[in-house]
Amino acid sequence: MDQVRVAVQASDPLSHAGLVGFLQSRSEITVLRGTRRAEADVLVVAADRLSADVVAGLRRSATEVAAPVVLVVGEISEAELLTAVECRVVAILPRPAVTAERLVHSVTAAAVGGGVMPPNLVGELLKHIERLQRDVLAPNGLNGAGLTPREVDVLRLMADGLDTNEIASKLCYSERTVKNVIYGVTHRLKLRNRSHAVAYALRAGMI
Numbered sequence: 001m002d003q004v005r006v007a008v009q010a011s012d013p014l015s016h017a018g019l020v021g022f023l024q025s026r027s028e029i030t031v032l033r034g035t036r037r038a039e040a041d042v043l044v045v046a047a048d049r050l051s052a053d054v055v056a057g058l059r060r061s062a063t064e065v066a067a068p069v070v071l072v073v074g075e076i077s078e079a080e081l082l083t084a085v086e087c088r089v090v091a092i093l094p095r096p097a098v099t100a101e102r103l104v105h106s107v108t109a110a111a112v113g114g115g116v117m118p119p120n121l122v123g124e125l126l127k128h129i130e131r132l133q134r135d136v137l138a139p140n141g142l143n144g145a146g147l148t149p150r151e152v153d154v155l156r157l158m159a160d161g162l163d164t165n166e167i168a169s170k171l172c173y174s175e176r177t178v179k180n181v182i183y184g185v186t187h188r189l190k191l192r193n194r195s196h197a198v199a200y201a202l203r204a205g206m207i
Contacts, residue, residue, distance in 0.1 A: 004111045007032045007040035007065065009057070010072075015046045019072065022100040029104060040065055042110045044103070046072040046095070050080040058087035068110040072098055078124045090115040147185065147201065154181045156207040159198045 006023055008031060010016035023029045023044070032040055043065055047054045050073060058069060070091040071084055084092065091106040093116070106116045147155070157167045164182075168175045182194060191197045201207045 003030050005030050005032055005039055005041045007037040008044045010046040022103045025100055026104050040067045042107050043067045044070045048074040050076055062088045070106045070110050092117050151181055151185050155201040159207050
C-alpha cells in the first residue's frame with residue numbers, strides 16, 4: 001500500500017499524542033505536522049462529543065483539507081451522526097474502544113474510499129435512509145439517485161445512443177417533452193450536459 005498521509009486534530013494534547021503514537025507505529029502511515037495539514041489524505045479528529053465547535057471545525061476542514069475524516073468520539077447521537085456524515089466523516093470510532101489496529105484500519109479504509117462504523121450506527125443510518133425514501137423521495141416520485149421513472153427511461157435511451165427524436169418515438173413523447181426532461185435533470189442535479197447526465201445515472205446504478 002502507498003503511504004497514507006494523515007493529519008491529526010484533537011481537543012486535548014494527551015489525545016493528540018496518543019493518536020499520533022498509534023499512527024506512527026505503522027510504516028504505511030505518515031503523520032503530517034503543522035502547515036502540511038492541507039496535504040492530508042485522511043484527517044483524524046478526536047473529541048468527547050460532536051459539539052457546535054467541533055462541527056464548525058469539521059466544516060472548515062471540509063473546505064480547507066477536502067479529505068475524508070475518521071472521527072474518534074466519546075458519544076454521538078443519531079442527529080449528530082447525520083451531521084458528521086455531512087462533514088465528510090466516513091469512519092467513527094468510539095473513544096473507549098480505540099486501539100492502534102482499529103485506528104489504522106479506519107484510516108486505510110478511508111484513504112481508499114471506504115468507511116468504518118459501529119453496527120448500531122450503521123443501523124441508524126439505514127433507518128434514516130429508509131425514512132428519507134418513504135417521507136421525501138417516494139411522495140415526489142423520486143428514487144435514491146434523485147431521478148423520476150420518466151427521467152430514468154430517457155437517460156437509458158440516451159445511453160443507448162438514441163437522439164431526441166428517436167427517444168420521443170420510442171417512449172411516445174413529444175420531442176419537447178424529451179428536451180424538458182433532459183433539461184430538468186441537468187438543471188436540478190447541476191450536470192453540465194447530456195453526457196454528464198448519462199454518466200451520473202450510470203454511476204448511480206440507475207441505468
